[in-house]
Amino acid sequence: MDDVDFLKSVRIPDQSVRIPDLFGLSIGFFDPMNGGKTEALIAELRRAPYFKTNAVAYNSSLNTRERDALVIDGERPFPAKTVSSIDEVKEDLERRIRDHKSFHFNRQSLGKIFEQEGIPQHRGYPLRVVGIDEANLFTLTPDDAQKMLDFLSWSREQGLAVYLAGLKYDFRHLPFGQIHAVLPYVDIQLSKKPVCMALRDNGETACINTANHTQRVWSGEFAEEQGLSQYLASEPAFDFVDKDGTHFFDQYLPAPFCDQTMRIEESKDGRIKYLPVCNDCARVPYKNETFEIYNALVKGDHSFGFLGQTKLTTAILEFLVEEKWVEQNADGRLVPVPYYRHQAGGYASKQE
Numbered sequence: 503m504d505d506v507d508f509l510k511s512v513r514i515p516d517q518s519v520r521i522p523d524l525f526g527l528s529i530g531f532f533d534p535m536n537g538g539k540t541e542a543l544i545a546e547l548r549r550a551p552y553f554k555t556n557a558v559a560y561n562s563s564l565n566t567r568e569r570d571a572l573v574i575d576g577e578r579p580f581p582a583k584t585v586s587s588i589d590e591v592k593e594d595l596e597r598r599i600r601d602h603k604s605f606h607f608n609r610q611s612l613g614k615i616f617e618q619e620g621i622p623q624h625r626g627y628p629l630r631v632v633g634i635d636e637a638n639l640f641t642l643t644p645d646d647a648q649k650m651l652d653f654l655s656w657s658r659e660q661g662l663a664v665y666l667a668g669l670k671y672d673f674r675h676l677p678f679g680q681i682h683a684v685l686p687y688v689d690i691q692l693s694k695k696p697v698c699m700a701l702r703d704n705g706e707t708a709c710i711n712t713a714n715h716t717q718r719v720w721s722g723e724f725a726e727e728q729g730l731s732q733y734l735a736s737e738p739a740f741d742f743v744d745k746d747g748t749h750f751f752d753q754y755l756p757a758p759f760c761d762q763t764m765r766i767e768e769s770k771d772g773r774i775k776y777l778p779v780c781n782d783c784a785r786v787p788y789k790n791e792t793f794e795i796y797n798a799l800v801k802g803d804h805s806f807g808f809l810g811q812t813k814l815t816t817a818i819l820e821f822l823v824e825e826k827w828v829e830q831n832a833d834g835r836l837v838p839v840p841y842y843r844h845q846a847g848g849y850a851s852k853q854e
């Protein structure tokens with residue numbers, strides 16, 4: 503068994519594999535949020551120059567937290583280029599690869615660091631390693647997923663090693679956009695399973711189970727802003743330890759199932775937080791209520807006032823419309839949006 507086969511079989515990060523053995527392959531880190539995916543990605547990119555190859559990292563402009571950098575815990579940023587689509591990644595790469603070939607170097611200047619459009623590179627080394635952080639933000643629609651598949655296929659032809667870091671699932675434990683269409687084409691999936699960061703028994707005990715999910719929590723203030731404080735008041739707080747070791751007691755609540763899928767801005771100022779959690783500690787309140795309403799609409803029953811909680815019912819209906827589970831028909835009635843198979847592999851509504 504060679505190193506790559508070994509990696510495929512054990513599915514753990516293993517830096518004993520030489521980067522050149524990964525040329526033409528794609529490698530994915532798809533663990534829950536705040537579990538070490540970006541660290542793992544950066545560690546691989548940092549390894550590249552030792553194998554006399556350059557590396558470039560990209561992240562999505564949808565991520566407003568980190569512009570032209572991959573940042574872990576607000577520490578020293580890793581230079582990256584922020585782009586809005588996978589097409590932009592490809593264009594940028596093609597230009598950089600071409601430029602690298604045209605640079606002059608001699609024995610003295612070979613390997614010297616210089617800045618190429620904001621990213622430190624080594625003179626005379628080819629660019630063959632690519633990192634894409636938050637790959638799930640590049641595969642939100644079937645069209646985007648197809649573009650990612652085309653990109654991976656192009657990278658294979660070019661002999662590039664492509665690292666993808668991202669989420670397979672959202673905070674509801676549901677597939678994140680259309681990332682699943684890409685997974686069968688990722689050659690090696692490495693797992694760096696984080697530890698559950700929840701505190702149990704009224705904050706007395708730290709859970710140390712292996713985490714499977716990304717837990718989203720709302721600050722009390724944010725629940726207030728959303729007009730759902732009274733419902734969430736009946737929900738016990740979600741106590742946890744932050745990445746930097748800070749313990750949070752009675753300050754955060756689990757985000758309800760009907761919260762919107764993407765919340766990046768709010769995580770900047772601590773109104774919401776994300777943490778890795780295990781099956782036992784994961785909490786997504788109002789899942790049942792959301793499905794009660796959705797299932798009623800699927801059956802054509804419009805008497806969904808049965809929840810008896812106006813604000814909650816409104817929040818759920820807004821969610822169902824916003825996330826395109828239902829739409830208004832010509833009579834003004836809410837009807838379920840039909841989902842169809844798409845070519846990239848998965849299901850989507852006609853609107854996508």
Ligand SMILES: [Zn+2]
Pocket residue numbers: 698699700709710711779780781782783784
């Ligand atoms: Zn746990």
